[in-house]
Amino acid sequence: MDNFFTHYRCTQCGKEFEPTGLHYLCDVCSRDYKPGMPLLGVLEAIFNYPAIREAWLQQPDIRLFSAVNPQFYPPIPVGDTPLFMAPRLAESIGLPQLWIKNDALNPSGSYKDRASQIVVADAVQKGVEEIVAASTGNAASSLACIAASVGKKAVIFAPESAPPAKLIQIQVHGAKLNKVKGTYDDAFKAALDYSATHECICRNTGYHPLTVDGKKSAGLEIFLQSGKVPDWIVIPVGDGVILTGIHKAFMDLMHSGITDKLPRLLAVQADSSDAITSYWETGTYNDAAKPATIADSISVKTPALAHWAVQAITESSGKAIRVSDAEIQQAQLDLAQLAGVFAEPSSSATLAGLKKAVKMGLIPASAGMTSDNAIILLITGHGLKDTASVRSFD
Numbered sequence: 001m002d003n004f005f006t007h008y009r010c011t012q013c014g015k016e017f018e019p020t021g022l023h024y025l026c027d028v029c030s031r032d033y034k035p036g037m038p039l040l041g042v043l044e045a046i047f048n049y050p051a052i053r054e055a056w057l058q059q060p061d062i063r064l065f066s067a068v069n070p071q072f073y074p075p076i077p078v079g080d081t082p083l084f085m086a087p088r089l090a091e092s093i094g095l096p097q098l099w100i101k102n103d104a105l106n107p108s109g110s111y112k113d114r115a116s117q118i119v120v121a122d123a124v125q126k127g128v129e130e131i132v133a134a135s136t137g138n139a140a141s142s143l144a145c146i147a148a149s150v151g152k153k154a155v156i157f158a159p160e161s162a163p164p165a166k167l168i169q170i171q172v173h174g175a176k177l178n179k180v181k182g183t184y185d186d187a188f189k190a191a192l193d194y195s196a197t198h199e200c201i202c203r204n205t206g207y208h209p210l211t212v213d214g215k216k217s218a219g220l221e222i223f224l225q226s227g228k229v230p231d232w233i234v235i236p237v238g239d240g241v242i243l244t245g246i247h248k249a250f251m252d253l254m255h256s257g258i259t260d261k262l263p264r265l266l267a268v269q270a271d272s273s274d275a276i277t278s279y280w281e282t283g284t285y286n287d288a289a290k291p292a293t294i295a296d297s298i299s300v301k302t303p304a305l306a307h308w309a310v311q312a313i314t315e316s317s318g319k320a321i322r323v324s325d326a327e328i329q330q331a332q333l334d335l336a337q338l339a340g341v342f343a344e345p346s347s348s349a350t351l352a353g354l355k356k357a358v359k360m361g362l363i364p365a366s367a368g369m370t371s372d373n374a375i376i377l378l379i380t381g382h383g384l385k386d387t388a389s390v391r392s393f394d
């Protein structure tokens with residue numbers, strides 16, 4: 001398959017970087033970057049969009065938008081997850097129609113496999129043997145899983161408070177686990193420090209530009225599976241990388257002239273981990289004061305992609321909303337009992353956010369009336385990864 005990736009471009013200053021070589025942040029814009037603040041000078045993968053359009057018209061294939069040639073993909077299949085209707089769930093919140101994209105059905109039980117697939121493929125292409133990542137748990141267990149399929153070494157920095165099932169997953173797949181006495185933000189810095197002194201690729205989310213690009217594949221799949229651009233996609237948001245990836249999918253489709261509209265994005269955050277929501281509301285960035293939520297995957301004080309994520313929400317005419325842990329736990333049961341989907345707390349937050357958005361009138365109850373006007377809940381992690389957070393049944 002031809003590869004249409006042409007170069008990286010800085011999302012802030014527009015400086016261009018060659019497609020080969022290992023690039024993280026723009027050297028100009030990241031001068032003032034220090035761990036503990038949102039990333040500066042994040043790079044975006046740019047493609048030959050007219051050529052993609054030609055190839056797409058011959059044979060639509062989401063791999064046309066891949067920054068790494070699929071010949072380097074790990075052998076373990078990633079993505080191609082189901083998109084299906086959830087009529088009982090729709091009825092329970094007064095919507096005529098509701099769809100679920102269940103990305104918990106990826107190999108490691110998480111959406112993060114999409115980014116890991118591309119970063120590991122990048123390591124295969126470049127002949128790099130070691131990949132390091134900071135994670136709240138899912139990105140790490142994902143990297144451990146995908147790296148194992150090609151025999152690459154995964155080095156993980158994760159908070160020791162991460163759910164036990166995720167820590168076990170990391171070790172079962174043979175990765176080197178460094179438990180960090182601190183938060184995810186501390187782990188992020190530890191992984192950056194490690195990669196500065198070792199010959200490796202750093203998969204820290206948002207920092208490696210192919211993490212955003214890998215995560216766009218779910219958006220491309222939604223378009224191919226439904227044949228349309230949905231009206232709303234509801235996304236759990238921590239660092240903002242999945243949201244940005246989904247937005248980039250539809251931007252890439254627009255740049256290629258394959259679509260002419262964007263889905264509106266509803267960003268859902270836990271109320272104590274709401275830096276992106278506050279930034280979107282006020283236009284001013286501040287860290288989340290004290291993230292403490294059962295939704296560990298979206299528990300972030302300093303979102304890596306705060307700037308790009310807020311831009312994506314705004315460009316999509318989307319909205320951002322907060323939900324409480326109690327609302328998340330109720331939504332987890334509703335998803336399991338009305339749709340048959342056992343999602344981890346972060347993913348259950350999507351349903352909690354949608355319910356609230358409909359109640360507040362942010363999304364009209366008539367939305368989702370036709371497949372031209374669909375609402376899609378993005379489920380990003382499997383509930384079995386964190387059973388301790390499920391509401392007690394006593």
Ligand SMILES: [Zn+2]
Nearest residue numbers: 010013026029
């Ligand atoms: Zn720059």
